[in-house]
Structure formats: C-alpha cells, structure tokens
Amino acid sequence: MTLRDAGREVSSHRVGVTVADLDRLAPGAADPRALVEASFAFLLEREPPGSILRAFDLPEIGRYFPEYEAEIRAAYHRRGV
Structure with missing residues (x-):
C-alpha cells in the first residue's frame, strides 16, 4: 500500500492479509484490497x-x-459488502 499526498509518495507499506482475516473482517469479500484501504483509512x-x-x-x-x-x-x- 502506498500513501500519497498530492501525487507525491508519503510512505509505502507491506500488509499481510490471510483468508481467515478477510473472512473475519470483511465477510463475503473476495479481494483484500478494499479491506486494506479501509484499514488504512x-x-x-x-x-x-x-x-x-x-x-x-492486518490483525x-x-x-x-x-x-x-x-x-x-x-x-x-x-456498506452491504
């Protein structure tokens, strides 16, 4: 995940997400990207x-x-995800 401000990279992060994390935190979601973005928000x-x-x-x-x-x-x- 890369955080940007006005197009300039502010920081870069590597985030581990398991299938169990995805199932527990975002039931029904197939792609962890939205979960990682929500977690950074x-x-x-x-x-x-x-x-x-x-x-x-992630945990x-x-x-x-x-x-x-x-x-x-x-x-x-x-969100009804």
Whole structure:
C-alpha cells in the first residue's frame, strides 16, 4: 500500500492479509484490497502516515487500537459488502 499526498509518495507499506482475516473482517469479500484501504483509512484517522508500521499483518492493528476489528466489520456491514 502506498500513501500519497498530492501525487507525491508519503510512505509505502507491506500488509499481510490471510483468508481467515478477510473472512473475519470483511465477510463475503473476495479481494483484500478494499479491506486494506479501509484499514488504512481507519489508521489515518488516528495517526499520521509516518507513524504507521512499514510492514505488518492486518490483525496487528487491533493490538494498538482494540476497537479496530469491530469498527471495520461495522463499516463493511453498513456498506452491504
């Protein structure tokens, strides 16, 4: 995932997503890209791009933000995905 501001790369991240993560956090979703994008939107509401780990597995977000999984699942439920 590459974060950009006005077309300029701000930071680049490698995110691990398992099939189990996708099933748990975005039931019915076939492609993890939307989940990763929603997860970065969640993170960017809480911290600047430079504070986000450069490489991590998606469930690690919940270690720092316990509300993450519930909020992401709720967001997917609201979208009807």
